[in-house]
Amino acid sequence: MRDHTKEKAMAGPRPVVMSGPSGAGKSTLLKKLLKEFDGVFGFSVSHTTRSPRPGEEDGKDYHYVTREVMQADVAKGEFLENxxxxxxxxxxxxxxxxxxQAKNLICILDIDMQGVKNIKRTDLNPIYVSIQPPSMETLEKRLRDRKxxxxESLQKRLHAAKVDMEISKEPGLFDVLIINDDLDLAYGKLKDALLEEIQKVRDTNNS
Ligand SMILES: Nc1nc2c(ncn2[C@@H]2O[C@H](COP(=O)(O)OP(=O)(O)O)[C@@H](O)[C@H]2O)c(=O)[nH]1
Ligand SMILES: Nc1ncnc2c1ncn2[C@@H]1O[C@H](COP(=O)(O)OP(=O)(O)O)[C@@H](O)[C@H]1O
Known part of the structure; x- marks a missing residue:
């Protein structure tokens, strides 16, 4: 029998899933990565029904859609996970x-814990990275300071964060766990974890 998992994995670089509580620093870290490694990483732009925040751009940060449109597209089978x-x-x-993937870039997905569990059922075969805050107190402070x-939304995120931090301890769920205390240290750890994949893309795209 043919091994389709292997075939897919060999088709291009492995994607990277970044997950962790809201406010843990996923966007901050992945934006640094996209900036430093232009032409290596590409962001998977998700769809959402939430409103754009000041400074966010439609088609760049998210595709902002109504619940009706999103539900219809999900029903049509257009989503890998939701x-x-x-x-x-x-x-x-x-x-x-x-x-x-068409550009042969490492695809980065910023998704929640449900997304992680659902992606595990697909043949995407990504590297799973968990970004965690040093403590609940720090997380709350960062979320409040982000303004x-x-x-109400803050309380919902803090509740989801507690659940996320518990589930994240499940052995084998993530390949890499990074505590985002000092930003530069956390970013260094992220780069180290992805170095091999980064090198592969550079070798392929330069040859
Ligand atoms: N499952 C899933 N989660 C997503 C997706 N896009 C974003 N998220 C997650 O949704 C949560 C809320 O994202 P957002 O509203 O941007 O708030 P933030 O995390 O506080 O910046 C975060 O945990 C994201 O990782 C997606 O396409 N699928
Ligand atoms: N290591 C860090 N130290 C201090 N503040 C941080 C750190 N990492 C991120 N932040 C800040 O915390 C807030 C939440 O980070 P963000 O990247 O938006 O998290 P997420 O994408 O996981 O929701 C932002 O205001 C960001 O500037």
Whole structure:
């Protein structure tokens, strides 16, 4: 029998899933990575029903859609995975991942814990990275200082964070666990974890 998992994995670089509680620093870390390694990584732009925050761009940070549109597209089978988080729908479309992989880039997915569990059932075969805050107190402070959430949204995120931090301890769920205390140290650890894949892309794209 042919080994399709291997075939897929050999088709291009392995994607990277970044997960962890809201406020742990996923966006901050992945934006640094995309900036430093331009032409190596590409971001999988998710769909969401939440409103854009100031500074966020449609088609860059997310595709902002209504629940009706998103539900219809999910029903049509256009999504690799989707989840409900803090009262909104989020999902990775197949097209979002294909757009990055078509350029032979390492596709980065920023997804929640439900997304991680659902991606495990696909043949994407990514490297799973968990970004965790040093403590609940630090997480709450960072989320408050970010000033993007209402009190209600903040409380929902803190509740989801507690659940996320518990589930993250499950052995084998993640390949890499990074505690984002000092940003530069955390970023260094992330780069170390991805160095082999980065080198592969550079070798392939330069040859
Ligand atoms: N399952 C899934 N989760 C997603 C997706 N896009 C974003 N998320 C997650 O949804 C959560 C909320 O994201 P967001 O509203 O941007 O808030 P933030 O994490 O506080 O910056 C985070 O845990 C994201 O990782 C997606 O396509 N699928
Ligand atoms: N190591 C760090 N030290 C201090 N503040 C941080 C650190 N990492 C991220 N932050 C800040 O914490 C907030 C949450 O980070 P963000 O990247 O938005 O998290 P996430 O994408 O996981 O929700 C942001 O305001 C960000 O600037």
């Amino acid at each position: 989840a409900e988080f803090s009262g909104n729908m989020y999902g990775t479309s197949k097209a979002a991942v294909q757009a990055v 993007t959430e209402s009190e």
